[in-house]
Amino acid sequence: MTYSNFTTTRLKGQHLTAIERGKIAAWHSEGISNRQIAKRLGVVPQTINNELKRGKLKQVKKSNGKCHYFFKYNAEFAQNRYRNNRQRCHRKEKFFQVRTFLAYFIELFKTKSYSPDATVGFARVHRLFSPAEMVCTTTLYKYIDKQRLEIKNIDLLMKTTRKPAQTKQVKNRKVLGKSIEARPTSVETREEFGHFEIDTVIGKRNGSETALLTLTERKTRFEIIRVLDAKDADSVSYAINRLAKEYGNNFSAVFRSITADNGSEFAQLSETLNGLTEIYFTHPYTSCERGTNENHNGIICRYIPKGESMDSYHRKEIEQIANKMNQLPRKILNYATPQSCFEQELNKVVS
Known part of the structure; x- marks a missing residue:
């Protein structure tokens, strides 16, 4: 009509x-x-x-x-x-229907540092709860925002630490070796195993305290942490030489390339690994070019708050942090753990 x-x-x-x-x-x-x-x-x-x-x-x-x-x-x-x-x-309230799942999330968050998304994805992949017994990641975050759980926004790692993007004037700075521009495309696309990003993490900025050397494999997100006596080139070279001895003849096959920034602690990196693997350096003041490692350094802050002295932590206690990180399910790995993915790739290399 x-x-x-x-x-x-x-x-x-x-x-x-x-x-x-x-x-x-x-x-x-x-x-x-x-x-x-x-x-x-x-x-x-x-x-x-x-x-x-x-x-x-x-x-x-x-x-x-x-x-x-x-x-x-x-x-x-x-x-x-x-x-x-x-x-x-509107859809009926689901909060009281999923209390078992919420308790499961709180337990994993406290004991294993699982994020809300990691908990939801892990539960779905392993079919621990039916769809009616759990909520999606967005709803779980809404519960946290509305303070309906004992987990608060301040307890989440990234929720309160992200800062707005800022533009800084970049000064000229010497590049320590081969530029990242020469790095193969297969490294950028993460199609190939064995390409690492490297960085150091410090507690207090007094130049004489214990520091951490972190290496992150780009494809599997596997994390390696080594304790340094100080944040300097000699300590980094010593830790890298020990790592090369651990992997022995398989080192070059496992560590096909390493990408570092232009910090003074990596001044001897190319010389230390000459003939063993390729070393690439990012552009000055461009940490986003090794963003995977930067993200993992942020996860370390869950265990060692920023600005806190690392001398108060036992070396084995610090090295165990990597084990905890490698047991966290990752969405980008279809909620598998970096540990399992790294072992699968490592078996291919060894065989």
Whole structure:
């Protein structure tokens, strides 16, 4: 059915407001037709027909001692009925239905430092809960935002530490070796195993305390942590030489390349690994070119808060942090752990 000379000016799905319902009541009582009311509000006539039915209220009028009943459109009644219908149309609350899963998440977060997404993905991959017994990652974060769990936003690693992007003026700085621009495309696409990113992590900035040397494999996200006596080139060379002895003849096959920044602690890296593997250096002040390792350094802050002295931690305790990180399921690995992925790739190399 078509309506001649009729056009609507409202967006599709835009509901009537309380003010518009008041106008409908006034115009309808004046005897204005539904079609004219619809034209004034910019809606189709059927909308007005439906609205008059929704707000139809039974009323009574006494005359000569008798009660006469009739129906009349009431804007306030229609608005209340609309509001109640809207509240009932939403999906029912699922919070109390998934309390077992929420307890499971809290346990993994406290004992194994699983993120909300890692918990959801791990549970789905291993079918630990049915869909009705768990929630998605977004809903889990909403529960945390609304403080419905004992886990708060401040407990999450990335939620409160991300900073807005800032542009800095880059000064000229010497590149210590072969530029990252010469690195093969297969390294960038993570198609090939054995390409690492390297960096150092310090606690207090006094130049004489214990530091950490971190290496992250780009494909499997496997993390290696070694303790340094100090953040200098000699300590890095010593740790790298020990790592080369651990892997023996397989070192060159496992460590096909290493990407570092231009920090002074890596000044001897090319010389130390000459003939064993390829060394590439990022552009000055461009840590995003080894972003995988930067992200993993942030995970270390879960165990050693930034600015805290590392001398108070036992060396074995620090090295165990890598084991915990390698046991965290990763979304990018289809919620497998870096440990299992690294071992699979390592078996291929050894065989």
